Amino acid sequence: MAADGSMVVPETGDSSGKVGSLRRFTRRRSTIAFLMTTPLLIVIGGLVAYPAMYAIYLSTLNRRMTQNIGLGNFEILLDTETFWMVIWQSCIFAVTAVLAKALIGFWLAHKLHDIPTKGQRKWRGMLLVPWVIPPALSTLGWWWMFDPSYSSINYLLNIFAVPSVPWLGEANWARVSVIMVNVWYGAPFFMIMYLAALKSVPEQLYEAAAIDGATGVQRLRYVTLPMMRNIISITVLFSLIVTFANYDIVRVLTNGGPRDLTHVFATYAFQVGILSGNVPRGAAVSLFMFPLLAIFAFFVLRGVTKRTKEEQ
Amino acid sequence: MASNGISRRAALGAGVAGVAASALPLVNVHAQGTAGTLRCGFWDHWVPAGNGAMRELCAEWGEKNRVNVQVDFITSVGNQNLLTIAAQAQARSGHDILAFPTWEPAAHAELLEPVDDVVNRLIGKYGPINSAAEFLGKRDGHWRGIPTVSGSQQKVSCARFDLMQEHAGLDIRAMWPAADVRGPGADNWNWATFLTAAQKCHAAGFPFGLPMGSFTDAVDWLGALFTSYNAKFIDADGKVTVKTDPGVRAGLEYMIQLSKYLPDDVWAWDDASNNRALISGRSALIFNPPSAWAVAKRDSPDVAEKCWYMPMPSGPAGRFTPYLPYFWGIWSFSRNKTAAKGLLEFLSERSSAEKQTTISSGYDIPPFATMSDFPIWKTEGPPVGVVYNYPIKPHHNATQSVAFAPAPAEIAVQAYNQAINTKLVARVAKGGETIDQALDWAARELRNFARG
Structure with missing residues (x-):
């Protein structure tokens, strides 16, 4: 393990610099962690964050959902x-x-x-x-x-x-x-x-x-x-x-x-x-x-x- | 290309031939006259055979018109149908035809295809549609849904004739016989007579089972009572009139009297509680469609054979019957609108309507007054003719009504679903408020429904 968190990959003599850096990128711990948590992030984004944001957006619309009335619904409720x-x-x-x-x-x-x-x-x-x-x-x-x-x-x-x-x-x-x-x-x-x-x-x-x-x-x-x-x-x-x-x-x-x-x-x-x-x-x-x-x-x-x- | 022996021209030719060959079956199907697929979401009927009737009718029409009709039945239990409508409206995708409960055509008017052409043809054939259905189904001068047969119901008096005779001295079968005539005493079938009968039956241990909670049975019958006192909670322009309307006050005063003779627990009743009160033999009268009698026939035949349906009592402004229709609507994003209109017109025709009503043992009410003479209402029993007076007949001198009409639908639907009328009564009768305090509360609530 390298000090920067990447895994040590033996250098191959014939690989170009571009391919080498890509390989290093994909083998970095943070990249792997991100890739492995991506499904969870998609699930949370799709089933939690999006509905929550959409609910907030809905709450700012008028009854017919044709106009944004800001916090009007909260005002009426109160x-x-x-x-x-x-x-x-x-x-x-x-x-x-x-x-x-x-x-x-x-x-x-x-x-x-x-x-x-x-x-x-x-x-x-x-x-x-x-x-x-x-x-x-x-x-x-x-x-x-x-x-x-x-x-x-x-x-x-x-x-x-x-x-x-x-x-x-x-x-x-x-x-x-x-x-x-x-x-x-x-x-x-x-x-x-x-x-x-x-x-x-x-x-x-x-x-x-x-x-x-x-x-x-x-x-x-x-x-x-x-x-x-x-x-x-x-x-x-x-x-x-x-x-x-x-x-x-x-x-x-x-x-x-x-x-x-x-x-x-x-x-x-x-x-x-x-x-x-x-x-x-x-x-x-x-x-x-x-x-x-x-x-x-x-x-x-x-x-x-x-x-x-x-x-x- | 040359290296594998196929020239560019040959490859292109083969590609065109392949595409043509793959398209051939489609072309052939169209040549046979198939008008595509129609996806329908109908209401899942209480009476299991009701779904069968719809399926048969759709298959018959589909075969004649070479349309593949796919039918789903969506239950109203747990408001599943409302959730489906809301989801499809948001997604702009789903069925072509959906069954919309009472207030939904108005709520989704902008997303519903106008069906004036179909409705006008039907009116031309069968006469006018009742005014309550018109109030609910028409928006800005255009019909947004066709009032259905399947699922549309009325709530009329369902009474035990033996108990009414014994304790209230009313021979209800003579008053409202299974014939197109009014019997002796029918002219006096009003809310004053009703109050006296309620008092006597309560004293005898058979109180009238009238729900006062927040479910539709409660809101509907109370809505008809208020309408018969000419009460307007909100006028047609959306102005809140509940505090100043003399009809509201008169209806409320009447209800405070009547509520003394109702069972103590009616304030927590749901739509099944009144049925149970009748079927268990504890109640002399409820307001309900024939489903209450049908369940009694199955579970408690002794009770069922002593039941008799008759119109609602009348008030100073007339006799009003609570009406709860469904509508068949076509989404504006439907991909097969022409076929959808064709099917709905077929389902609304007299022969189709009779089939639906007959299979549902008379439960389903067509929107046309000219269709109130189906034989099922005469022959159903025991006792034979029990539901004869369930549909409105000319001699009833009654009108279908919807609670909170003529308020604009988008305000009325909120008042209806939040049961403002039953809560108004409950605040005085059970909550210890004065009439003025309760009316103040109702006015504030109704005003907020109109905002935003």
Whole structure:
């Protein structure tokens, strides 16, 4: 390997200078790296960058898509009461659901970690089931359980003389139902990530803490949490983005109702863009959280990188 | 060239002969009169046999006209058809003919081939097309789609005649018999009578199953109610009138009364919930096409044989029937427009329309009033004649309507799909707002629909 990063190629006496430099170019490490990542770059460019740019372009058009109105769609949205409700609801939905998923996942991971390895696998498998079922399908199951007229949960409640709950018909219950299904679906992801993180915490740290007389809470605070900080940040970030973009659960359970009180960005964007034929405004709805999430992601990832460097 | 024994002239000659030989089969096919391929994307019918009828009709026409007709059926489940339309409109590529749901011809008018010639020939043969279809299918004076038979539906009253007789004292089969006459009491079939009947059936434990969510069944029936009070949320010029229109206020006040006698959960109902309420025997009346009865016939025959279809109640401005048509449209980028027009004209003719309606057990409604006499509506049962009053007959004295008409289509479609009318009622009846507060909210929303 040469100092400039190229691979050493034995010179052949009869090759011209041009051919030699081309060969050197193709054998440079950076060239090979570029060529090997080209398929991925094409995929990202075609399936991520292009659609994102196109969505931004769409959001600047008027309803008939004949004229550029700049940020006009965002201005109109901010002047719409329903859209403010959507912002508020999306934040409640995403923050509450992610917190609940993180806490439940953390607790489940600890419980699993305490089970001897032999019996751990079956529990891990069972707890992962909600996460591996396609959400549209499992949400349909939940919808049957919450069905306004024939709810099986209400049937069980009635057996114990508890009055029926309007799971999807009353705003607060509908919000609770939507968050509950999202937590049910997403908690196993947190569990498996935290379990992996827990397994990587060196046992010596706990032993040292025990020698120092640390309590369980102190061990959690001064050993477990600092060691899991990066994985917690990344899972929370990832889940927050995915939960903000959630569509299927709200679409299947409530379709945004009652009175738009469970709409989130994705369902509202679909209603405005596709169903109501206003594609540019729909694009503006779906892009609304993009800058905020991008800033959030920037700070979280910067923190992760900083901590990783410190650990090295 | 000389070195391998073939001269330049010989090579050229061989090349020309090769090209001619390869083109020969194409020429021959054209000489036989094939007019190319026509790609159609029709609506995937609820009734499985409905697709078969379309396929047969297309094959029959294709054979006669030597056109290779390729048919795809696109489901409306999960709004797959809307996504397909949006994608093809963006890509300027796809089928030649597509089935467009209610509001889509107006939304894509600029990309749709005018079909005035076909529609005018059909009108010449079968009389005028109903005004609701004209409102939706015509743009700037030109028809952008042909109102279909397949998939077009109306929502009329589907009631349990036994429960209505027992609890509300209304003999609905006598009021609206399976004949072209009005029976005793038909003249009083209005929203006031309806409210009394709703109250009595609710007290008896069989409330009317009227959805109040954001799905089409809810928006449609409520739209017809508001129209029968002469309510205009937005006028034809796009001016928001919801706050000042006396019809809106009157309709809203009526609905606040009626909502007291509906099941508690109607605010979360989807398009299937009302069907289930009827089929399970829990409801005395719903507004629906004959699909509700057809499913009851299969799953709950005891209920089905006690069902009877009749017109919507009338209001101060008349009797209005919610109408939800499909349109067949031809993309302006289609490569076979002439053949597409020929096929669509054939599919709209009386014999084709009757085939589609008969196979769908009377579900499909043709756009021409002169086609409301197909035998299927008389013979279908049990009870025989159950759907006789499903299509609008002259003695019904009814008009087809679309919620939020006569607002300009690009504003009306947003109000329709965002269910402004049901939410307006819900805000007062369930949200604790005053009528004025709710009307203020509706006015603000509607104004924003017109912007941008």
